[in-house]
Amino acid sequence: MIEKTEIKLTSKDFVTDQEIRWCPGCGDYSILKQVQTVMPELGLKREEIVFISGIGCSSRFPYYMETFGMHSIHGRAAAIASGLKATRPELSVWIVTGDGDSLSIGGNHLIHLLRRNFDVNILLFNNEIYGLTKGQYSPASPLGKVTKSTPMGSVAHPFNPLALCLGADASFIARTMDRDPVHLREMLKRSHQHKGTSMLEIYQNCNVFNDGAFEVFTEKGTKKSHTLFVEQGRPLVFGENGTKGIKLDGLKPVVVNIADVSLNDLWIHDETDQTKASILIRFFNDQEDKNALPRPFGVFYTEDRFCYEDAMNAQISEAITSMGKGDLDTLIRGKNTWTV
């Protein structure tokens, strides 16, 4: 475990002297601010925190965090973090990635990181677009999306990123948004607290190439009727004044008016239930559809499962116990020798 820091750090202690190069108005600013705000509350020493990123706008993040950091190559942050965590399990390792970085070029590393369950945190900045390469569609862009590379609209079915993660047996899955600082900070803390790989998807607005992609979820006028904030042990309630709820009809989610049903009939959120999580994560409808289910936010799934680095170290301890600590001369000598 990491010791509590002695001198109380503040968010300013996590600010670097580097000029921030994101476009003005980018959702990344808010995420950076919330991460810097949360860090002092986690009780970590600055030098024991590492931010690792791949390539893309979001991946500039480590330069702005006064911790150890690495801005690596496209898609590979998950694999770099795996090697680091395997050898330095005491470090608090954060992966900052985007939808192109982790779902496209780095997709393989993402799913394997999740199944191995290294104790690291993934912050997936999802803006449903390629920003740094100036506006091509991403694997998370909706069907029909018109971009520079898809002038007639994208013909590729998009990923549901969190369904992919659940399919890879992620042990922690949550979603939040750049425009809700309170919820974002709460989710960052939950990600940190989880032992195992935490996948936190953050809806992030790219105001240059995909402005308003999530505004139906983030703007005051529409937020309440299109979002569903889930909390452990609480019924699934949403809508203006909380008048709507979700009920499970068998395995089918149904929107009901709370006035028409007993509260006991509503779906009670249980973040340890993988089956329910898989249904919740599939709330992924186009919000223009009249019968669309609201988009859920919060912690959808969490599971206590052993971490790769712990199992790896346990085998090493076991080997040392059973064979004794390795002796180099014995090893080099081998079993059969002869002397001339």
Add this chain to the structure above:
Amino acid sequence: MSALPEIKTDVVILFAGDSGDGIQLTGSQFTATAALYGNDISTFPNFPAEIRAPQGTTAGVSGFQLHFGSIEIFTAGDACDVLVVMNAAALKADLKQLKPGGIIIVNTDGFDAKNLKLAKYPVGVNPLRDGSLGKYEVYEIDVTKITRTALADSGLGTKEMDRSKNMFVLGYIYWMYNRSLDNTIEFLKLKFKKQLELRDANIKVLRAGFNYGDTVEAPMNRFEVKPAPVSKGTYRSIMGNQAAALGLIAASQKSGLTLFYGTYPITPASDILHELSKHKNFGVKTFQAEDEIAAVTSAIGASFGGSLGVTASSGPGIALKGEAIGLALMLELPLVILNVQRGGPSTGLPTKTEQADLLQALYGRNGEAPVPVIAAYSPSDCFDAAFEACRLALEFMTPVFFLSDGYIANGSEPWKFPSARELPDLTVSFAKNNLKEGEKFLSYKRNEKLAREWATPGTKGLEHRLGGIEKENETGNISYDPENHEFMVKIRQAKVDKIADYIPLQKIDNGNVKGKLLILGWGSTYGSIKTAVKEAIAEGFDVSHAHIKYLNPLPKNLGDLLRNFDKVLIPEMNNGQLIKVIREKYLIDAKGLNKIQGMPFTSAEIKEKIKEIIA
């Protein structure tokens, strides 16, 4: 009883059979026994890419060639004295390897109509019966029948009985060379310690093979190959991949760093992973990654954390790692990349040997990306070369390539191993926080070797960010400044060039330091060149041999050394790669001798070329 054994200075045996016949095991057992006896020895396993290629066909023939002697041995031999064939396909595939007058030991059961057909002999033709083997000494043994008879009471099924056929052959060869069965019996006891009936069956058949030699009515000669006059010391037998693994562990122990080995299975490099996985009690962390890219990048992550990060592959996998190797170079973190070369391009010849990835190691990345390259020249040298690659990576904060190939990776030889104490100390000093109040840590400040400091997470006050984007000198901040970029490109090159001050000068391995012809080799061609040059010198030719281990940077004196010869010949198992480097760098009209057949040079091929050039 047979007559007194005939004395031989050296013998080459080629065991050949179906890939399921246990040929590799038979060969490696004979190797171990010969080595324990004190012979010098060199081996060359040669097997198909498929685990169980079509049975009985020439495509499925697995071979194990071993060369042992009472003299110094440098190669697995150009041609064999004894060919052991378990079936018709093996004879068809490997007869060309047998010297005229050589001995063929035949398992007659493998020459029935079905096997002859599978081996594609014309209908009605049986090479054992048509006189075509007249110039050889042929010994026919119905191995299958005798094995089954020996095991009649064992209670085993025929399929299981037939699996011990290879032990019969091994026992018979032990008889031929008058070797003790003890080492193999010990091996079988260990291998089958939980399957006692199989243990007993194999030992019984091994003995039956030995006894057959004494009792058979048409006795063959026995041979004696005395121990070799090698330098005094204690030896073991070692394969190249095994030696590379031990070299890495030794570097980890001598540096006090955790060895992290990120890799993805690929022929012929996987055995290094298998070997390292056995030694977790040295704290070795092996990580079988999801792909080649994760293999190298996980190693980079481990290096960032202060471990000895190593990755390995063969050519196709190295191609995938290219971008990440460039990252390690930009981050200036230690990283060792092992390439056990095989025939290429693309999937190429996975189980065959080649040296065609030299230019890939030297130049195979985007941008100006110099990486030091070291090549092992023999199975046991894989230990030294791997250790040395780690030393350079740690001292110069750089990725370093280690090159070997299928021939030495799977080949074996006796090794006069060092003691741990004799190995150089590789202790690393990580960056410490000696900053004064208000002073910033300069992550790209360099020492006299032009290496930057290794500041690892957990060191208070040294928090810094690394990245693949061009960085400003000293501060490491992102910089797109034109002059700075040129400066950084030049200084990264200068750092690699600087290594030349910290490696040995090039030596002449054999022959005069001045003369008519120099044979300049690198990597696994060592044994063939060594043998050829030794013989040519004995025959009065003015020829010398130098073998380059450090391919980047090249030894400082190499140019002068080359200019002392009228002619330079560069034999390579590729279409001419080192020759490009040498011609470009030293403006010397070197000539190439190239073999690209997935097989090592024979020493005769090199000797012939020597004679052609000097005559």
